[in-house]
Amino acid sequence: MNESTDALLTRFRAWLQDAKERGVPEPTAMALATVDAEGRPEVRMVLLKHADARGFVFYTNLESPKSVSLRARPRAELAFYWNPPGRQVRISGAVESVSDDEADAYFASRPYLSRLGAWASDQSRPLPDSTALARRVACYGLRWPVGVVPRPPHWGGYRVVPDRIEFWEEKTFRLHDRVVCRREPDGSWESTPLFP
Numbered sequence: 001m002n003e004s005t006d007a008l009l010t011r012f013r014a015w016l017q018d019a020k021e022r023g024v025p026e027p028t029a030m031a032l033a034t035v036d037a038e039g040r041p042e043v044r045m046v047l048l049k050h051a052d053a054r055g056f057v058f059y060t061n062l063e064s065p066k067s068v069s070l071r072a073r074p075r076a077e078l079a080f081y082w083n084p085p086g087r088q089v090r091i092s093g094a095v096e097s098v099s100d101d102e103a104d105a106y107f108a109s110r111p112y113l114s115r116l117g118a119w120a121s122d123q124s125r126p127l128p129d130s131t132a133l134a135r136r137v138a139c140y141g142l143r144w145p146v147g148v149v150p151r152p153p154h155w156g157g158y159r160v161v162p163d164r165i166e167f168w169e170e171k172t173f174r175l176h177d178r179v180v181c182r183r184e185p186d187g188s189w190e191s192t193p194l195f196p
């Protein structure tokens with residue numbers, strides 16, 4: 001069956017909204033799988049911050065291991081799992097950086113302490129002692145006690161531009177519903193049911 005990007009987005013949004021309404025904790029949390037320059041797979045959770053026809057956006061430290069890997073191999077897979085009702089969505093595609101304007105706008109919407117935290121955290125690098133992070137947040141708080149905290153140069157977003165989206169829905173006796181949608185050269189999507 002041939003489907004449009006809008007139809008797939010509508011389905012994704014309906015599932016995400018349903019998870020929110022059911023009180024699933026962290027419904028925007030998604031596993032982000034990457035491969036490092038040596039071919040080693042890595043996976044960790046990040047939060048979806050925006051989804052539209054262009055792709056699925058998350059934000060992070062641009063000097064973190066995931067960013068180093070994405071620069072070397074700009075491809076990733078995302079996986080959401082919502083229970084209840086027992087649904088999984090996998091999204092695979094090329095990864096691109098979000099624009100500076102887009103990252104600035106999202107950064108400005110974050111709470112003040114989160115903005116200071118983005119300056120203070122050397123994400124994934126060794127923490128010298130248990131107070132180091134709080135001290136660094138306090139230092140940046142002195143630098144920007146009020147008003148605008150600029151976006152750090154080492155902080156930004158990535159967009160996963162999907163070419164494959166899979167919807168999985170739990171059914172009784174493990175006879176689950178599964179459909180994979182692959183992007184065609186004309187931009188439409190060919191969806192194929194799969195054995196679970």
Ligand SMILES: Cc1cc2nc3c(=O)[nH]c(=O)nc-3n(C[C@H](O)[C@H](O)[C@H](O)COP(=O)(O)O)c2cc1C
Nearest residue numbers: 026029044045046047059060061064065066067124
């Ligand atoms: C539920 C959850 C959400 C998270 N969201 C983010 C996020 O949006 N961005 C981020 O950089 N790290 C996020 N993290 C932390 C990452 O999982 C990870 O520890 C961190 O980004 C370092 O990853 P890296 O060393 O592979 O670069 C989140 C962790 C959890 C458990």
